[in-house]
Amino acid sequence: MTIARQTRAITPPPRQLLLVVVAIWLVWGSWMTLHHTWGLYAKEGFMAVTMVFGSFIAGATAEGGGAVAFPVMTLLFHIAPATARDFSLMIQSVGMTTAALSIFLLRIPVELRAIVIAGAGGALGIIFSLTYIAPAIPPVYAKLFFTSFWLSFIAALYWVNRDNERSVATRLPPLGGLGGITLLGVGMLGGMVSGIIGTGLDITVFSLLVLRFRICERIATPTSVVLMASNSLVGFFWQGAVLDAIAPKAWEFWWVCIPVVVVGAPLGAWLVQYLSRHRIRHLLYASIVAQYLLALFILPLTPALYLFSGVVVLSGVIFFAWMERSGGSLFRRTPQPETT
Helix, strand or coil: CCCCCCCCCCCCCCHHHHHHHHHHHHHHHHHHHHCCCCCHHHHHHHHHHHHHHHHHHHHHCCCCCHHHHHHHHHHHCCCCHHHHHHHHHHHHHHHHHHHHHHHHHCCCCCCHHHHHHHHHHHHHHHHHHHHHHHHHCCHHHHHHHHHHHHHHHHHHHHHHCCCCCCCCECCCCCCHHHHHHHHHHHHHHHHHHHHHHCCCHHHHHHHHHHHHCCECHHHHHHHHHHHHHHHHHHHHHHHHHHCCCCCHHHHHHHHHHHHHHHHHHHHHHHHHCCCCHHHHHHHHHHHHHHHHHHHHHHCCCCHHHHHHHHHHHHHHHHHHHHHHHHHHHHHHHCCCCCEC
16 A cells, blocks of 8 residues: 655754753853863864754764764874764763754654664673774774775665665554564674774664565665664763763764754754655765775775775675575565555
8 A cells, every 4th residue: 555645844843852952062162161172172173063054964864963074084184993982972962862862842753663672782782892802803804894884885775775665664564473573683793893983783674674574765764763772872981981981082073063053963864754665764874885985985995995894795685585585575574554
């Protein structure tokens, strides 16, 4: 069954969200004044400019703000990957949490079962990754893996959306044991990626929802935003309070970017509800391709790294193609009470 597309009237952001933003600005401004740190903008202001775009992407797509911050910091400004990772988790804890709040206040539909199950897996994954995996991963391989793997994802997403009028679901089918384990496992994998580069749970679960479960991008995108907000909070707490390992420079970047992201991320979440799923998809295509090309242009690639990237892209295409094919079979077997 196909439901006719409806045009939504544009409504302003809720007053409660505006009050939250003003409250954050007041607390932030008071801290900056009391600690005489306004001078940080003279040397770290470039990150605030970067996060104007990064925070909007975080709220409007399945990529976290770290997907912009990490490559810009490590590739353009040669900042240590660990610092970029820590900053990504820290700033997403503010921006994407504010975006998640706006999603709930605006009553934008999300898939709650995915948030709970994949979010639990993501929390376990990022804790394990920050503690054991991230310190052992060479930065150039971690970054190239991320960009190459998600390049293969958009290839699969493009393939499955050749028919722009295909039916998609607005909620998960009954999961059963295997469906729940799949969500939990993919959530753990995404959390591990987040522990390496500061983002990953969002787009990992987004791919599962869209390719295997055929969830509409307009549902999967805000769901991924809420997931990444929760994952960033867990990562920030674990890296800062438990491991006590946050790079000092990350704190400086964090303070100069707070007033930007509390506006940019909710703005992206607010705008995305008025975009068609096709426009959301195109925005995702552009951001991932740009990130991959930037990595190829700036990273000091060797023949071994080119080979590594090619193998990852090919493996990812095979993996996502399998996910799409199995998802199509699942979609046909399972009654879909709500499709669009």
